[in-house]
Amino acid sequence: MRGLTGTGTTRAAMTVTAVLAAAVLFVAGCGTGGTGTRDEGPAHADPVASPATPTSSPSRPPDRVDAVRLIKADPEVSTEVKRELEPCVADEYPVDVSYGSLTGGSVDDVVVNVLTCGDAVGVGSYVYRDQGGAYVNVFAAEEPPVYAEIDRGDLVVTKQVYDRGDPVSSPSGENVITYRWAAGRFAEKYRTHNDYGQVTGAQPAPAPAG
Incomplete structure (x- = not known):
C-alpha cells in the first residue's frame, strides 16, 4: 500500500510542479516589454512570397550609332545633304543624334x-527604326532650315520661316509640326506657327495728356 501511496503522491507533486513552471514561463513571457511571445524570436521564420507585379518591357537603348555612315549609305537622303555632310574640324561632323521611343519598337x-558647319542650319532631319537588326529610314525632312526632336513619344519638327530679305541668322518665324507614329508611318497631328517679335526700333508710347 505504501508503494502505491508513494507513487500517487509523487505524481501529484510532479503535476503541481509542472503547472507552476508553466505559469511562471507564461508570466515571464508576458512581462518582457509587453510584447508577449514575440520576444522569443521572429513570428515567421519562413519567407513570405510577395504578390506578383506586372513588368513592362520598354524599348532598350541601341548601341551607339555611326550617324555619318548611316546617312551616307541611305538612298533616301538627297545628294545635296550628303554633300553638306563633311567634317567641320578634324573628324567632327555637323550632326546631332538622339535616341528615344517613337515607333513602339x-x-x-x-x-x-x-x-551646316558655319551657322548650324539644319539641312535634313531623319528618323531611323530598327527592323530585324538593321536601321530603316521611316521619316525625312529636307527643307532647310529644319530640326527634329523627340518630345514625350512624339516627333516634333521645327521649320524656320524667312520673309524676303531676312538674313539666315534672323528668320521671321517658325512652323512647329508634331507627328505621331500610326499604322506604320508618321502622321501629322498638330501644327503651330510662331512669329518672332521685332524688338529693334521700338518707340515708347506717349504719356496720356493730363
Missing part, C-alpha cells in the same frame, strides 16, 4: 539632324 529609334 523593342529598340529605341534614332533621330539624326544634319547641320
